[in-house]
Amino acid sequence: MAVRTLLGLLRPWQQFRTTIITLRGKTLVEHGCARSMSTDTTTDNLTLSLDSKTGIATLEMHRKPVNGLNLEMLTDLNIALEKAENEKSCKGLVLTSGLPKIFSAGLDILEMYQPKPERLAEFWRTLQNMWMRLYGSRLVTIAAIAGHSPAGGCLMAMSCDYRVMATGKYAIGLNETLLGIVAPFWFRDTMVNTIGHRETERALQLGHLYGADEALKVGLVDHLCDQEEVVKAATEEMSRWLKVNAVARQLSKSAMRQATIDKLVVRQEQDIEDFMTFVQRDAVQKALGFYLQSLREKRG
Numbered sequence: 001m002a003v004r005t006l007l008g009l010l011r012p013w014q015q016f017r018t019t020i021i022t023l024r025g026k027t028l029v030e031h032g033c034a035r036s037m038s039t040d041t042t043t044d045n046l047t048l049s050l051d052s053k054t055g056i057a058t059l060e061m062h063r064k065p066v067n068g069l070n071l072e073m074l075t076d077l078n079i080a081l082e083k084a085e086n087e088k089s090c091k092g093l094v095l096t097s098g099l100p101k102i103f104s105a106g107l108d109i110l111e112m113y114q115p116k117p118e119r120l121a122e123f124w125r126t127l128q129n130m131w132m133r134l135y136g137s138r139l140v141t142i143a144a145i146a147g148h149s150p151a152g153g154c155l156m157a158m159s160c161d162y163r164v165m166a167t168g169k170y171a172i173g174l175n176e177t178l179l180g181i182v183a184p185f186w187f188r189d190t191m192v193n194t195i196g197h198r199e200t201e202r203a204l205q206l207g208h209l210y211g212a213d214e215a216l217k218v219g220l221v222d223h224l225c226d227q228e229e230v231v232k233a234a235t236e237e238m239s240r241w242l243k244v245n246a247v248a249r250q251l252s253k254s255a256m257r258q259a260t261i262d263k264l265v266v267r268q269e270q271d272i273e274d275f276m277t278f279v280q281r282d283a284v285q286k287a288l289g290f291y292l293q294s295l296r297e298k299r300g
């Protein structure tokens with residue numbers, strides 16, 4: 001609600017301005033210019049910029065070290081997505097990362113390990129909202145994946161309309177079982193909608209992380225190119241999608257996706273409860289502790 005109120009107060013992008021907004025102790029800086037008709041919104045975690053000539057926004061994540069999705073990052077993502085959504089001249093959004101070799105490492109595991117219950121609930125609700133917003137966006141959304149994209153990172157990518165991935169030794173997939181946790185139903189549904197039931201069943205049980213070639217083969221991503229070309233390729237693909245009648249395209253998208261979103265809308269509170277109960281189990285806490293330790297030991 002607070003987020004909605006704040007967004008309601010934001011002025012349109014096409015005005016000259018520099019606005020500084022403090023949100024949850026973080027600072028959002030906006031630079032606008034009437035001549036170039038473009039505006040950047042930057043937080044500690046991301047930058048949202050709109051090319052007013054093309055109507056294409058770029059949402060670049062840059063939360064070091066691995067774009068881990070913690071509560072603050074998810075809050076910023078929600079604000080940025082809502083802002084792009086509400087900007088009439090914005091037609092498409094490229095979701096990408098400003099960090100080398102990483103799209104997103106998924107949920108910040110520290111949010112789930114030895115959590116404070118109140119923050120844990122808020123964290124999960126903010127993630128749910130981010131997914132509903134991205135999956136149901138009226139915009140054409142394209143993920144430009146120039147790095148690893150496990151679990152929550154894969155969810156974000158799958159929630160876009162099209163995925164461009166860099167060739168190279170990067171991995172994408174829902175690897176939750178490798179952490180001793182279970183992908184919730186709306187993660188699973190999103191994957192089923194992307195690559196089909198059988199492939200999802202196999203991938204989920206194994207916690208399979210796909211290399212780029214294999215991801216292309218099963219349809220988890222749609223196009224491969226060199227790392228440096230990923231955003232360019234995403235933007236080129238976007239122009240093809242933007243030629244389609246927007247209303248017809250949006251209605252088609254909604255017809256395909258709304259039932260999946262509605263499943264979470266009606267079960268949102270139950271899903272938060274299920275998540276909290278599951279994550280706070282001793283066995284799950286132990287598994288997360290081991291996994292964090294193994295990540296740290298990998299670094300030596």
Ligand SMILES: CCCCCCCCCCCCC/C=C/C(=O)SCCNC(=O)CCNC(=O)[C@H](O)C(C)(C)COP(=O)(O)OP(=O)(O)OC[C@H]1O[C@@H](n2cnc3c(N)ncnc32)[C@H](O)[C@@H]1OP(=O)(O)O
Nearest residue numbers: 068105106107108109148150151152182184274278295296
């Ligand atoms: C009965 C059923 C009921 C079910 C009810 C529902 C229940 C729901 C349960 C819960 C569901 C939760 C869903 C979870 C989704 C997730 O997204 S979980 C996160 C999964 N992510 C990962 O597994 C990725 C882990 N990271 C990596 O594999 C690597 O870091 C990398 C991404 C491949 C990058 O490698 P590299 O560049 O070599 O960097 P590193 O050195 O490994 O990492 C740098 C530092 O970052 C830390 N880190 C990495 N990832 C995370 C993370 N996800 N969270 C927090 N921290 C992370 C890493 O530890 C390093 O830290 P330092 O050593 O301190 O520098």
